Amino acid sequence: MYNSSSVHTTCLSLFSLSASLCLHPLFKVHQWGDKSVRLINLCLSVCFPFSAFFFLFILSFFQVDRFLYAMRLHDDQLKDISARFQAEMKKGLSAESNAAAAVKMLPTHVRSTPDGTEKGQFVALDLGGSKFKVLQVKVREGMGIRRGGVEMEEKIYPIPKELLSGRGTELFDHVSESLKDFLHEKNISLEKKHPLAFTFSFPCEHSKLDQGLLVNWSKNYRVRGLQGKDVVKTLREAIDRTGGMNVEVLAMVNDTVATMMTCGFDDQYCDVGLIIGTGTNACYMEGLRNVDLVEGDEGRMCINTEWGGFGDDGALNDYITEFDREVDAASNNPGKQIFEKMVSGMYLGELVRLVVLKMAKRGKLFDGQVSDALRTTGKITTAHVAAMEQYKTGLNNTRDILTELDLNPSPDDCVAVQHISTIVSFRSSNLVAAGLAAILSRIKRNRNLRTLRITVGVDGTVYKTYPKRLHKVVRRLLPECHVRFVLSDSGSSKGAALVTAVAQRLASLRQQVDETLCPFKLSQEQLQLVKARMRAGLEAGLKTKGSSAIKMLPSYVYRTPDGTEHGKYLALDLGGTNFRAMMVNFKRQNARLYHKIYTIPLEIMQGTGEELFDHIAQCVSDFLDYMGMKNAHLPAGFTFSFPCEQTAIDTGTLVSWTKGYKATDCEGHDVVSMLREAIKRRNNNATFDLDIVAVVNDTVGTMMSCAYEDPQCEIGLIAGTGTNVCYMEEKKEVDAELSKMCINTEWGGLGDDGSLDDIITPYDMEVNQNSINPGRQRFEKLTSGMYLGEIVRQVLLDLTRGGLLFRGHVTETLKTPGIFETKYLSQIESDRLALLQVRSILQQLGLKGTCDDSIIVKEVCGAVSRRAAQLCGAGMAAVVDKIRENRGLDHLNITVGVDGALYKLHPHFSRVLKDTTEVLAPQCNVTFLPSEEGSGKGAALISAVARQMHG
Numbered sequence: 001m002y003n004s005s006s007v008h009t010t011c012l013s014l015f016s017l018s019a020s021l022c023l024h025p026l027f028k029v030h031q032w033g034d035k036s037v038r039l040i041n042l043c044l045s046v047c048f049p050f051s052a053f054f055f056l057f058i059l060s061f062f063q064v065d066r067f068l069y070a071m072r073l074h075d076d077q078l079k080d081i082s083a084r085f086q087a088e089m090k091k092g093l094s095a096e097s098n099a100a101a102a103v104k105m106l107p108t109h110v111r112s113t114p115d116g117t118e119k120g121q122f123v124a125l126d127l128g129g130s131k132f133k134v135l136q137v138k139v140r141e142g143m144g145i146r147r148g149g150v151e152m153e154e155k156i157y158p159i160p161k162e163l164l165s166g167r168g169t170e171l172f173d174h175v176s177e178s179l180k181d182f183l184h185e186k187n188i189s190l191e192k193k194h195p196l197a198f199t200f201s202f203p204c205e206h207s208k209l210d211q212g213l214l215v216n217w218s219k220n221y222r223v224r225g226l227q228g229k230d231v232v233k234t235l236r237e238a239i240d241r242t243g244g245m246n247v248e249v250l251a252m253v254n255d256t257v258a259t260m261m262t263c264g265f266d267d268q269y270c271d272v273g274l275i276i277g278t279g280t281n282a283c284y285m286e287g288l289r290n291v292d293l294v295e296g297d298e299g300r301m302c303i304n305t306e307w308g309g310f311g312d313d314g315a316l317n318d319y320i321t322e323f324d325r326e327v328d329a330a331s332n333n334p335g336k337q338i339f340e341k342m343v344s345g346m347y348l349g350e351l352v353r354l355v356v357l358k359m360a361k362r363g364k365l366f367d368g369q370v371s372d373a374l375r376t377t378g379k380i381t382t383a384h385v386a387a388m389e390q391y392k393t394g395l396n397n398t399r400d401i402l403t404e405l406d407l408n409p410s411p412d413d414c415v416a417v418q419h420i421s422t423i424v425s426f427r428s429s430n431l432v433a434a435g436l437a438a439i440l441s442r443i444k445r446n447r448n449l450r451t452l453r454i455t456v457g458v459d460g461t462v463y464k465t466y467p468k469r470l471h472k473v474v475r476r477l478l479p480e481c482h483v484r485f486v487l488s489d490s491g492s493s494k495g496a497a498l499v500t501a502v503a504q505r506l507a508s509l510r511q512q513v514d515e516t517l518c519p520f521k522l523s524q525e526q527l528q529l530v531k532a533r534m535r536a537g538l539e540a541g542l543k544t545k546g547s548s549a550i551k552m553l554p555s556y557v558y559r560t561p562d563g564t565e566h567g568k569y570l571a572l573d574l575g576g577t578n579f580r581a582m583m584v585n586f587k588r589q590n591a592r593l594y595h596k597i598y599t600i601p602l603e604i605m606q607g608t609g610e611e612l613f614d615h616i617a618q619c620v621s622d623f624l625d626y627m628g629m630k631n632a633h634l635p636a637g638f639t640f641s642f643p644c645e646q647t648a649i650d651t652g653t654l655v656s657w658t659k660g661y662k663a664t665d666c667e668g669h670d671v672v673s674m675l676r677e678a679i680k681r682r683n684n685n686a687t688f689d690l691d692i693v694a695v696v697n698d699t700v701g702t703m704m705s706c707a708y709e710d711p712q713c714e715i716g717l718i719a720g721t722g723t724n725v726c727y728m729e730e731k732k733e734v735d736a737e738l739s740k741m742c743i744n745t746e747w748g749g750l751g752d753d754g755s756l757d758d759i760i761t762p763y764d765m766e767v768n769q770n771s772i773n774p775g776r777q778r779f780e781k782l783t784s785g786m787y788l789g790e791i792v793r794q795v796l797l798d799l800t801r802g803g804l805l806f807r808g809h810v811t812e813t814l815k816t817p818g819i820f821e822t823k824y825l826s827q828i829e830s831d832r833l834a835l836l837q838v839r840s841i842l843q844q845l846g847l848k849g850t851c852d853d854s855i856i857v858k859e860v861c862g863a864v865s866r867r868a869a870q871l872c873g874a875g876m877a878a879v880v881d882k883i884r885e886n887r888g889l890d891h892l893n894i895t896v897g898v899d900g901a902l903y904k905l906h907p908h909f910s911r912v913l914k915d916t917t918e919v920l921a922p923q924c925n926v927t928f929l930p931s932e933e934g935s936g937k938g939a940a941l942i943s944a945v946a947r948q949m950h951g
């Protein structure tokens with residue numbers, strides 16, 4: 001049974017035995033006792049023969065190692081390969097270089113991993129691995145902490161060899177007939193509609209889940225007439241041809257994706273899918289902003305890397321051995337899938353055969369004997385390789401396999417061939433580890449993490465043979481990562497069904513969210529209507545003194561500044577987010593300002609009028625101290641951002657509080673007197689005195705402040721806590737004496753007469769109901785910072801109650817009024833913010849959600865803020881068109897001075913406002929000029945003008 005090399009073995013063992021006998025006297029040292037000498041002799045005589053065998057063993061190892069030196073990759077090389085693969089991934093993801101990229105990085109349109117709410121009954125097809133399977137998959141939804149469950153029934157259908165190189169239609173007819181047979185056999189109704197999930201393990205370019213163009217075949221498939229065609233369409237047509245089934249193909253996924261989803265059902269950290277089977281491939285969840293080929297920056301998408309093609313562009317040439325080149329040349333897709341041919345089950349056996357063949361031809365094995373079987377492609381399979389490496393039985397298996405190849409292997413031939421198998425399969429694991437390390441490093445970098453905890457879902461016959469090797473090498477290459485490997489226990493169809501269930505869930509979620517947000521999406525017609533209603537409201541307000549929804553309050557400001565203003569003025573600014581005291585010094589058309597900001601506590605806003613104005617007087621006193629002007633006697637302008645009826649520039653009767661204010665005993669009172677009284681009340685220790693020469697609305701102050709820079713500025717807009725606009729109205733409208741006067745429109749009141757009821761949503765009604773001034777300021781409650789966050793919260797509450805968000809958990813936080821401040825809208829909607837950051841904002845708010853939740857929250861914020869900006873744009877179009885018509889102009893150039901946190905800080909508000917104004921008032925060229933120093937300077941300017949006018 002032994003061949004010439006066995007002769008070798010015998011001679012050598014005889015040699016060693018005689019050597020041990022000869023050397024024995026050498027060890028007869030006199031000073032040792034007999035007993036110890038006897039022991040040494042015994043050992044020598046026993047060991048020698050074994051060490052001889054051992055020596056032979058080492059020898060054949062050594063021979064193989066030298067022969068396959070290029071296949072033994074050490075960590076530096078693996079890190080180098082990993083770095084190369086990362087570069088390939090980048091190439092594949094970028095729109096510029098994707099077309100030429102060897103690693104295709106195909107978007108799969110799978111945007112999320114399972115979250116346990118998936119449910120349904122599906123039929124599934126699993127084509128492309130070593131077995132074609134038809135399955136029925138029942139997914140039970142998880143309840144609370146109890147995770148859902150999946151029941152599956154499957155049947156394997158052989159694929160006749162000729163179909164692997166036949167026409168596409170023939171192959172898919174076989175697939176759909178197998179499906180029908182399965183439905184029949186399992187008594188699954190042929191009438192009832194069955195959603196079908198299709199695992200298709202070849203590279204496809206998807207534009208959506210149920211459409212995928214075949215890029216190329218791989219492994220042992222060489223079917224004709226399908227490359228570049230839509231595989232889902234081909235399957236649907238085959239099912240129609242077979243007939244008698246009511247099946248709807250809802251999703252097609254790659255086996256890596258389905259494997260990731262299968263493992264993701266039980267492990268939320270599973271964001272990578274890996275197949276090491278007949279073929280090899282990996283997929284992972286990538287940030288959508290890095291996927292150039294798919295629109296959108298929000299969320300994630302699973303990318304099917306198709307890493308089998310790594311090296312097709314020569315990137316691995318210095319690692320490819322002659323044996324790899326031979327395997328490639330003999331394959332049915334030469335030059336393609338280079339990495340796959342070094343790694344996957346389709347090729348490992350062949351690699352081993354070619355190495356054994358070459359060593360035999362060189363007389364290093366089987367005494368140079370070469371059998372026809374050994375020369376035959378495919379005679380050594382990957383299953384053989386695995387058998388040869390088996391622990392304990394490996395050598396026997398090797399002998400049996402080589403014998404079957406009509407060879408007469410000696411023991412050391414067997415050792416050598418077993419070692420060849422080990423080197424080839426080890427290289428496979430090492431290369432996969434290098435590829436995986438590249439993907440995991442990229443995910444870690446994407447998430448800005450120092451360490452990464454992640455799970456890899458795996459399947460495939462090769463992996464099942466050598467799982468641990470891969471784990472060890474990956475952990476050695478990425479010591480800082482905590483990588484868990486989960487073998488997909490039931491193949492990929494569970495995952496494919498979950499993708500379909502997720503697709504169904506996302507589709508219905510999408511639809512329900514669209515339905516919920518639809519009322520916020522205002523059409524051009526609706527915006528035109530709002531413009532017309534705003535215009536009608538402006539006109540009505542001018543006609544009817546104070547009874548109309550839009551008050552149109554005269555400001556007694558007759559002109560914008562002309563640069564002649566001079567002197568030092570104090571400006572007080574109440575009504576926005578804070579109270580601001582400011583010192584303005586006008587000199588030679590220049591203004592020097594000093595200011596200090598004070599908060600107004602809620603209890604003061606909603607306390608007594610006296611407390612409020614005492615607080616203001618206290619702040620003024622503090623400011624003058626801070627300015628070192630203890631005993632100042634200054635003219636002052638008072639910006640009071642609430643509707644006031646004025647009869648002169650220095651008096652203003654508060655019509656009604658708005659925003660968060662409701663201090664008592666103020667409405668119907670002159671705010672200038674109330675301030676003067678407060679200062680007087682401080683008489684015992686008030687060292688300063690103010691000559692309040694003007695009280696202005698913040699819109700008027702803002703207009704004046706900007707007009708100081710741009711004389712064309714004749715409109716003031718506030719888009720902040722509240723919203724409002726003022727503009728220079730023509731004389732005939734206000735008072736025959738004067739040419740123009742600035743009108744404080746108080747447009748926040750539009751709709752108080754029901755004129756906006758057709759666009760007000762139930763969420764707006766809720767916000768209005770919960771506000772401190774229900775029924776009033778309806779337009780403001782749709783557009784300003786005080787309310788947008790609350791509208792968003794109401795929508796999120798409704799979506800959560802509907803189970804569409806936060807897994808239906810309505811937390812106390814979500815029920816808390818005012819918790820969702822408008823500043824969060826600005827943060828969440830900023831383009832720079834990745835979804836993860838949105839998630840962290842929500843987490844800070846105690847709203848634990850998924851990536852999908854973050855996408856929806858961002859969408860709700862966007863819908864609410866966009867509507868607000870559009871409504872303000874419609875209002876502004878009404879104002880500028882009125883001014884244009886007032887002046888009988890075909891075209892108007894005008895500037896709007898703007899202030900307010902919403903306008904200044906929200907990432908999109910200002911642009912949407914401008915665009916909407918342009919569209920709705922095409923005959924006006926409107927420039928929006930953000931006010932630098934707030935309305936205080938404007939108030940000081942008005943004080944200066946008032947002083948000039950009244951000397």
Ligand code: 0WK
Nearest residue numbers: 129130255277278460461491492
């Ligand atoms: C089992 C999966 C199938 C995948 C196969 C890969 O259900 O989708 O294609 O693993 O392993 P292979 O059968 O090629 O060894």
Ligand code: 0WK
Nearest residue numbers: 576577698720721900901934935
């Ligand atoms: C800054 C102005 C002030 C105005 C405020 C509005 O100086 O008069 O009330 O802008 O913006 P908000 O602070 O409400 O965002």
Ligand code: BGC
Nearest residue numbers: 201202203218275279280281
């Ligand atoms: C295919 C991949 C597939 C892999 C594992 C490769 O040949 O190109 O799409 O995922 O085999 O089955």
Ligand code: BGC
Nearest residue numbers: 641642643658718722723724
């Ligand atoms: C007030 C206006 C003010 C606007 C912006 C509204 O609530 O009624 O007077 O201009 O807020 O601050």
